[in-house]
Amino acid sequence: MYLLGLDIGTSSIKVSVVDTHTQKRVLSVQYPDEETEIKSVKPGWAEQSPVDWWQNVVHAILKLSASGSFHPKDVTAIGIAYQMHGLVLVDKDQNVLRDSIIWCDSRAVELGEEAFDAIGHEQCLHSMLNSPGNFTASKLAWVKQHEPEIYSKIDKIMLPGDFIAMKLTGQISTSIAALSEGVFWDFQKDEISKAVMEYYGLDEKLIPEIKPLFSVHGTLKADVARLLGLQEGIPVAYKSGDQPNNALSLNVLNPGEVAATAGTSGVIYGVSDELTYDPKSRVNTFAHVTYSKTQKHTGVLLCINGTGSMYRWAKYTFAPELTYATLNNLASSAPIGSRGLKVLPFGNGAERMLNNKYTGAELVGIDLNLHTRAEIFRAVQEGIAFAFRYGLDIMRENGMEPKVIRAGMANLFLSDVFAQTFVDVTGVPVELYENDGSVGAALGAGIGAGIFESPEQAFNRHELITYLEPRNSAAYEPLYQEWKALLNEKI
Structure with missing residues (x-):
């Protein structure tokens, strides 16, 4: 059996197929070969097309399958890692309404600072563990303020990985971890933050159904399965932001363990069992992949x-x-x-x-x-x-x-x-370690689909280089x- 992992990066899409028995990659491919453009219409702005992401995913999977290194119909589950904090908007027919405002876009900084002051620094940090900053909630507020016609057509908001899962399955879902990285989540009440939603005047109906991170977020549609040469009905069983996923792929699961990456952006990511925050919100705390209402593991992220x-x-x-x-x-x-x-x-x-x-x-x-x-x-x-x-x-x-x-x-x-x-x-x-976000996403899918009993089991063959x-x-x-x-x- 095999697992398929997708890494929706800023520069390109990377796809890996992993053998469930050995936990090792069979093959990885990247598409496109050249780095994907970041559109910057104004200084500090950064956008990419979700439609382009999807087309690149299709090309990458077909390129992977054409290698002959495995039988595509033997893939049993799909996992997705993605660039964090991006905002994707779709209407009721699941059509994209505008390009995604991605993680390094700065246009919403002022709105986030105003929200931080209005809601109150202590309440924001105590409840959301972060300032609203230029995170996804503030990006959505910017669209509401500056592009009201687009805002009025929104059926659901998503992060980049949610969008790719929607294209694969036709279903839209999110997780506590995803909502926390958008600063939509109240950690003290374990619910969508009423303070953020009410201050920005955002409708809670825009938030997709919340599911556990390791769970079935939908199954592969028949037409997409035919397009990609995969088996209809296999689950998308894992979705995570790239940095929590990177930590997972490095077997960084427990409080005190720390991961780093130096790709397009640089990150140090440490796991904690406390709802901790930086008083100046210079580093950020989000729900880790192992977060639950009974085991509150958080990831402290320097970006x-x-x-x-x-x-x-x-x-x-x-x-x-x-x-x-x-x-x-x-x-x-x-x-x-x-x-x-x-x-x-x-x-x-x-x-x-x-x-x-x-x-x-x-x-x-x-x-x-x-x-x-x-x-x-x-x-x-x-x-x-x-x-x-x-x-x-x-x-x-x-x-x-x-x-x-x-x-x-x-x-x-x-x-x-x-x-x-x-x-x-x-x-x-x-x-x-030999480490790859798409491999981590594939093994995450194995956890979500029940092939592995725990994250620890999925990475018990991790080898130090x-x-x-x-x-x-x-x-x-x-x-x-x-x-x-x-x-x-x-x-």
Whole structure:
């Protein structure tokens, strides 16, 4: 038997098929090959087309099936991981009403700050564990205020993964975890937040049916099954935001365990058994995949918008002809500190850990007679690692003290320079695993469909690849303090 996992990313769609017996991937494919465009009509805006996501999912699954590596009719369940916080709107006929306002869009920041003040900081943080910020509820309020004709046609609101599940099954559902990431959920009352809905004047009927995260969210429609070559009626049995899913795929399930990822955005994600929050809402707390009304496991999430996006910009600006592997080797030829060149990697929207400020990215101290592409690429990686340290220190202020951080051998962690710099700058050892969001989503589907009895059973064959310990912390500490001083001038 096989499980199918979909990862609805910002850059592309990734799809994996996993053998239920071995818990290992049989094959993964990505579509499209080029990174998907983020539409930015105005500064700070970021949108993508849900219709394009669906078409890319179809192409990716057909590409996977055409490999001949497995029999598509032997797939028994589907799981979905997705970019968090995006807003998808459909009418009563399940037609998309506008492009999705995605996670790094900043247009609703002011509305969220006004809501934070009006509802009350203490009530927001105590009940929702977050400021409304520019999360999904605030994005919906922006549509209501600025696009009333579109708002009037809305039948249901969704996150990106909910939309893909709808296209597969024709059914619309959500979960407590999904509602919490949109700041629609009251953790104290364990219900949809009346304070947020009433302040923004939002109709609760727009919220889909709430189901357990690990459960059947619908079954594959006949026409879609024919299109994709899959078996009609198999369940979509798991839907999760990409960061909780990343934690699941790294077997980060219990309080005190911590995961990290450095893809388009950078994240440190720690599991807690307390309804904890940052008084300044610089890091955010959402329901973890294992959250229930009797086991209140939460995920404390630090998000940095400008990580992989910063590295991608540097590649296409300074070395479009080179592969990322070549860039990483080039970066390793430059010394620690990049000969004085520093990078502030905050050019991808308002940063929550900077109190929702948008500072823009900067390369600081370029010497035209000294610095080459090697220094630029190392400085970008060091700047991203410094940003992680800055955020981790905020998490430490709030009681999160990781002894080890688990990460997947992917994205920026494929770079020896970045991985070691991350460890040296944070002072925390890192365990690297073979890890993939689409594989995690597939195994999540196995849990939701009852193939595995528990999340622990689904990941009992997890294997460590590399263990990294701090080596150069003394050299990096003064460099970090200089970098931090530069950032403080901006905020």
